[in-house]
Amino acid sequence: MPAEEFVAGWISGALGLVLGHPFDTVKVRLQTQTAYRGIVDCIIKTYRHESVLGFFKGMSFPIASIAVVNSVLFGVYSNTLLLFTATSHHERRAQPPSYTHVFIAGCTAGFVQAYFLAPFDLIKVRLQNQTEPRVQRGGPLPRYRGPMHCATSIFREEGPLGLFRGAWALTLRDTPTLGIYFVTYEWFCRQYTRDGQNPSSATVLVAGGLAGITSWVTATPLDVIKSRMQMAGLEQRAYRGVLDCALSSVRQEGPSVFFRGLIINSARAFPVNAVTFLSYEYLLHALG
Structure with missing residues (x-):
């Protein structure tokens, strides 16, 4: 597979991640905790406490x-298109x-990306849900002292499969969503x-x-x-699967639970993906 697709995906993904992570933290907390009345309340409480x-x-x-x-995402996408078109990235613009x-x-x-992402995303969500300040003299220590401690703790307490908790929901989320993602991008560019x-x-x-x-x-x-299934192991609660998690959430909090984090997701999505695609296209041109 062409190396430049992977390198460009790596760098552009890192730029988007740094820009969007604070939004993502607020989103994850809104989806998995009931201590916040909304986006502003979550932001204020997080800032005051941490x-x-x-x-x-x-x-x-x-x-x-x-x-x-991210290199897997853009690399697999670009090279799958090559299988269909047998043309280079630049030639696709002439004959899309x-x-x-x-x-x-x-x-x-x-x-493909979902199974590479699953363990990393699980650890990220667990760490984002720790509301203790980093320095807390005389207070309780956070459950996880960092990403490696989090990974080893999950492996020890929940077994190897614990690192893939929520992976099926992640796959169901990303498979059609990323198809829509790239179609929307291509359609607007062509228009x-x-x-x-x-x-x-x-x-x-x-x-x-x-x-x-x-x-x-x-x-x-x-x-x-996905986020709730990832947190289930920490809360000593076992969902029997994606459907069980969905039904339990609806029974407890109503259908609106499925739209928690939608506003913050959308607010984060525009700048993050704008920067990701612009840097990806620029790097492809520079590397090519």
């Missing part, structure tokens, strides 16, 4: 793993693949780019942002289920 560092809990491990996860091929390539990338030309930076920014929002609107219900 300082600005509280918004960056769990970020070090995703930064370390983004080289694998069908939207069906784009959707299948995106779904394939989402499916606002002349034939035979590459899209402008402004077009890429807007297309990436809209793709992010569209995909998260689709993904949020399963994202809620």
